Amino acid sequence: MQQTIGMRNIKTAIAILVCLIIANLLQLQYPFYAAIATVISMENSVTNSFAAGKNRVMGTFVGAGAGLAFATIQPENIWLCALGTIVAIYICNLLKWNKSIPIAIIVFLAIMLNLQGDSPLHYSINRIIDTLIGVGVAVMVNYLVFPPKYEINIRRARRLLSKEMVYIVDHLMAKKEFNLKKLRAQLRKLEMYLDISKEEFHLIKDGDDSLEHIIDEFESYKLIYEHLKMIQKLDGEQILSVDNMLRLGNYHCDVSGDEEVLQRDSQFIIYNYHIDRVLNELESMGLPLPYGAKMEMLE
8 A cells, every 4th residue: 555644744743843943942851741742732633733732731730730739748659649640630520621631640640750859840830831832833833834725625525526426326327236335435534624624714705615505515415325325225135126217107006915016116116216316416416417317307
């Protein structure tokens, strides 16, 4: 499998470089902590970087406060380490900072076990400064250096999704087998881009590029996908063929008490319903319909 160096990879390296430069300029005693903070805060969007950084900062303040209090009593005391862990977790839960718990414990233990002759107050303040520097660098690098362009990603995902949808419907109408795995993956990718973009920015364009229109389009794609799943299930059970759908106008059921005939009649109605919904949704979205489907709808 061919591997490529992604933009997040490059931005993480740039953020670490900037962190270490700042650490050297400020003569920080432990640049490692600033670098760790920037790695943890480097996410796939500016909003997510800020959220991860915020959790890191809140956890650092709790851990530093608990570490300062317990290290002042007696650093490296194993019983105080255990008790302080309980306190740090309790404070995070009390403040509803659940995502900050691991960082709070790490910072607390770093203060309790790594003072190496330094004063607890000085060490705690340095840990807070390191974290602020690391988080700030991560957010700024993510924002300034090749910022994520979700409008482009959304546009590309929409194009690929519509192409795959038309391809599947063409196979359906041609009585060929089709696989929904690729379509499902593309739906998830578009959903991911939409979720991030709703937090990251608001599309202000009108018409087909507005966020509201794209969300409505996505819901239509999901609806078509659900109908296609049902059609595929019916085909898999060999209940009805597409030929029966095309002969809708001439189809008549001879009701003679034969349960099998009645069952095929009801199955035909279900199958035809899903086909009609798929074609109607495609037409409402302006996507090209297969030639056979066009003739069917004209009739």
